């Protein structure tokens with residue numbers, strides 16, 4: 567990895583270690599509770615059937631992995647992977663408290679080099695994290711590698727809304743108000759300044775779709791949700 571990639575990884579790791587315990591609450595508050603609907607929508611795009619297997623990359627506190635576990639049903643199996651122990655510790659609590667938790671295994675690892683064999687899962691997801699990894703194309707290539715032929719790779723991520731007025735109001739909230747709310751709620755400053763900064767550096771959703779295609783994912787499409795503040799990308803191996 568380049569020095570920049572290594573520095574970004576270290577910085578991102580520190581951001582999530584600092585906010586892990588408040589992450590779920592802040593997500594619900596700052597997204598006006600829309601995060602649950604976004605996760606359900608993303609899981610619906612995976613085509614995960616009852617009894618199937620799924621990998622959730624950068625699983626954080628495990629909420630997307632648990633949504634996958636619900637879809638996979640009693641015979642299903644879900645693996646959540648993250649490199650931040652503090653986030654995985656919260657995930658372990660969420661998994662233990664869920665009736666679907668028995669289907670979820672948590673693994674410490676790096677999205678840039680997934681510790682799984684080729685063709686291991688029916689689908690792979692990544693939620694609010696492509697923005698955070700050092701190399702989007704490399705992570706998508708890894709997700710494609712571990713999914714079986716025909717399986718889906720799905721990303722749920724913040725996006726760039728385009729409708730006039732809505733867009734201005736949204737950026738006012740996201741860039742000016744949200745960092746202040748985040749600081750007040752989480753008790754630390756840096757992480758919620760990173761959120762708008764990471765979106766500024768992240769490509770437009772149409773470009774992300776092209777990166778899906780370049781990573782060898784077929785029929786790549788994206789769905790904009792909630793006025794385009796979030797996008798769900800889907801591609802097929």
Ligand SMILES: C[S@@+](CC[C@H](N)C(=O)[O-])C[C@H]1O[C@@H](n2cnc3c(N)ncnc32)[C@H](O)[C@@H]1O
Nearest residue numbers: 582624625626648649650653676677693694695
């Ligand atoms: C914004 S959180 C998203 C958590 C969860 N997916 C969700 O939907 O709420 C981003 C997560 O990505 C993890 N992460 C970032 N870069 C990573 C990497 N290279 N490998 C593994 N995990 C990574 C962070 O530790 C953090 O838990």
